[in-house]
Amino acid sequence: MGLEAKNHEVCNNHRLMKLTLLALLPPSRATFLWRRLSKWPRFLLHSTSKCIMAAAGVPVVEGYHGEEQSDQLLKEHARRIGYPVMIKAVRGGGGKGMRIIRSEEEFQEQLESARREAKKSFNDDTVLIEKFVDTPRHIEVQVFGDHHGNAVYLFERDCSVQRRHQKIIEEAPAPDIKPEVRKKLGEAAVRAAKAVNYVGAGTVEFIMDSKHNFYFMEMNTRLQVEHPVTEMITGTDLVEWQLRIAAGEKIPLSQEEITLQGHAFEARIYAEDPNNNFMPLAGPLVHLSTPQADCSTRIETGVRQGDEVSVHYDPMIAKLVVWAADRQAALMKLRHSLHQYNIVGLHTNIDFLLSLCGHPEFEAGNVHTNFIPQHHRELLPSWKAAAKEWLCQAALGLILQEKATTDAFGLQTQDQFSPFSLCNGRRLNVEYIRNMTLRDGKNNVTIAVTYNHDGSYSMQIEDKTFHVHGKLSSEGGCTYLKCSVNGVASKAKLIILENTVYLFSLEGSIKFDIPVPKYLSSVSSEGPQGGAIAPMTGTIEKVFVKVGDKVKAGDSLMVMIAMKMEHTIKSPRDGTIKKVFYQEGSQANRHTPLVKFEEEETDKRETE
Structure with missing residues (x-):
């Protein structure tokens, strides 16, 4: 040759x-x-x-x-x-x-x-x-080839919505693609596969401009992470196809026999902080509950409740895949399923995914690779105080859990008159008012709770009063809070861990901290002050500064490698480097200071 x-x-x-x-x-x-x-x-x-x-x-x-x-x-x-x-x-x-x-x-x-x-x-x-094609769409076509010279395409997937050049929501077929363009894409992908006598599963990736002109980008020689959406719309098992073709069989279906049915979405659930530039995170999955899997809902994951997301691997927790008869129905099913995917223990992108798939432009199918930066303000709005109704639900959840605990104590002691098994707030000739405090973000909110004789509660937050009643129920191993706040009924999953209350419902999710006195807190809530801080646990790949260097805000100080990604640590201020805490190749833990500025000492003396 x-x-x-x-x-x-x-x-x-x-x-x-x-x-x-x-x-x-x-x-x-x-x-x-x-x-x-x-x-x-x-x-x-x-x-x-x-x-x-x-x-x-x-x-x-x-x-x-x-x-x-x-x-x-x-x-x-x-x-x-x-x-x-x-x-x-x-x-x-x-x-x-x-x-x-x-x-x-x-x-x-x-x-x-x-x-x-x-x-x-x-x-x-x-x-x-x-x-670089500005604001392009990322379209990829699933292809298969066999040993007999045959090649077919199984339609396209739209993988345009990305952060850090990584996909987070994929769908098939691509929205707003005319049948003739779809056919051209598929035929071009088959020509690409046949040009190299390709055998097995492959993905031919294209970029597409606003006029639906498309260009070959690369070919991935494997089943992609997002291959389930193709399986959902074609009714195929692509892994089975791989095995059959590897055994020398022909492709199971001809091009004419491969039909497109319905619409499918895949959402990648990551351990990351969308509000901090999607910084990958590691930590324990203290609580993990998912929607029920069925013929139109797939959950592909490798973790269980109690597992740890490690810094040594990609931070993806799971893939949530849904199918419905059309795109609008599939999108509704995706949102419903995301509401049911509840994780406690570390930050995830679930709320961001909900915001993303609920955005009007996404609903309309107007997607491109610059979608997240373009709509950053709507997708990641600045923090705002929680609705007072959420605070009432959290307070009620704490009260009802406290009651459940004391009721259990009463059954164990078999002393119905024990004052330690009563928490109904009942008083003779006096109304019992209890002040509860919850932390919403950085704000402490006081809730004045009045115990009513009918088992309900009156809760006053600032100048507004709410009439609240409800009960706890257990379903599928989870605790649910069914309550009414000023006549509006709701149902939320309630999780109380250590000093945090979590509420998950179809209206959204939220958490409130329970303030702990400083003398009971083993770790100060205030982090290191001043110098650059490690955003996550990782390895210091490169150090750009040394003791005595003068830097300006925004200058590169170090490069950190963590979770298969490179992060450049920038200087948060102007100053002179007094100490560099890490050398190249060393490991730095999350939230530890990386450098120290001489100005920090001056600032400290001025403060004193």
């Missing part, structure tokens, strides 16, 4: 090439050829994919995929292509080693950052540069 013929057998990364060879050739021949091809420059292998796709009639984006990797040459190609451009790690995936550069001034810093992250994630810091 000559070099030119070999070029047409390889693809956009080593994995696809290896799979193609193993599928097409006897094992001994495939191993021999793989060893030969592995010695080629990796950019020859990668850039070949673009040539193959273009030759196969698949639209491609202009870019640079050459072997030369000098900073100056890459910068010149970026200037030639025209900003904005995208730097991508050759072996990339999941947004790792990917940076969008909008001007030449930021090119060098972003290039170095992409290389570091690529080296850490893939042990390869080689990159390519492509034209």
Whole structure:
């Protein structure tokens, strides 16, 4: 086989090439050829994919995929292509080693950052540069090929809504795609698969502009995280297809037999803090309850209540997949299921997902990869005080749980007259008023509770009075609060852990802290003051400063690697570095200070 013929057998990364060879050739021949091809420059292998796709009639984006990797040459190609451009790690995936550069001034810093992250994630810091299509849609097509030369597509998925270049909601089929465009997408994806004699499951990814022009981006040589939405709309089992094709069988269905039915969504549930730039988090799953799985609801997860989300892996907790007859019905089912997915113990993105799938533009299907930044204010609004009705429900939940505890104590002691088994607030000739305090964010709210003789409660918050009554019930191992506040009935899941009250209902979720006196608190609620703080537990990859350096607010201090991501720690203020607490390669725990400023000592003396 000559070099030119070999070029047409390889693809956009080593994995696809290896799979193609193993599928097409006897094992001994495939191993021999793989060893030969592995010695080629990796950019020859990668850039070949673009040539193959273009030759196969698949639209491609202009870019640079050459072997030369000098900073100056890459910068010149970026200037030639025209900003904005995208730097991508050759072996990339999941947004790792990917940076969008909008001007030449930021090119060098972003290039170095992409290389570091690529080296850490893939042990390869080689990159390519492509034209960045502004506000594009990310459309991908599921394809399958077999050993008999057949290839089919199973329609497209829209994966446009992303943060940090990582998908968080996927749907199939893509909204607002006309049948003729859908067919063109599928046929282009099949041409891409056939161009490399692809065997097995693969995903051909495209970017699409506002006029529905689409361009080949890459091919992923595996089943994607979001493959369940394709299974839902086609009624197939793609894992079974993988096994059958690997055994030498033909693709189970012809293209004409693959039909599209209904609409499906997948929401990725992550341990992260959306209000802190979606910072990944680690911690225990103290409470975990999910919606009921059925034929139209899938929950794919690897954790249970009591497990720990580790800093050593991706922070995804689960995939929630739903199907319905049309997009509007599927969207309603997704929101209903997210309300039933309740987690306590660490921050998650569930509330953000609810906000996202309830946004009018998302409901209308007007999605693109810049959706979250464009609608950031509506999706992540600034904090506001909780409705007083929520405070009443939380106070009632505490009172009823207290009553349940004392009732249980009375049964154990069998002393019906014990004063320790009574908490009904009953008084002779006097009305019992009890003050309760809950912390809403940083604000302490006092609730004056009057115990009424009929078992109800009058609660006064500031200048407003609420009439409240209700009861606790147990369903499926969870405690529910059924109550009425000023005649409005509600039902919420109630979880009281340590000094926090959690309420989950179809109207939303909220938590209130129970203030603890300082003499009972083992840890001060005030964190380290002044210097830069580690946003999460991770490894210090690079340190840019040393003792005596003068920095300005926004200057880069360190680079931290955690949960497969790179985080650049910026200086929160102007000042002179007095101490650097961590060296490259060391581990830093969340919320620990990374550097100390000389000005901190001055500030302290001035305060005193």
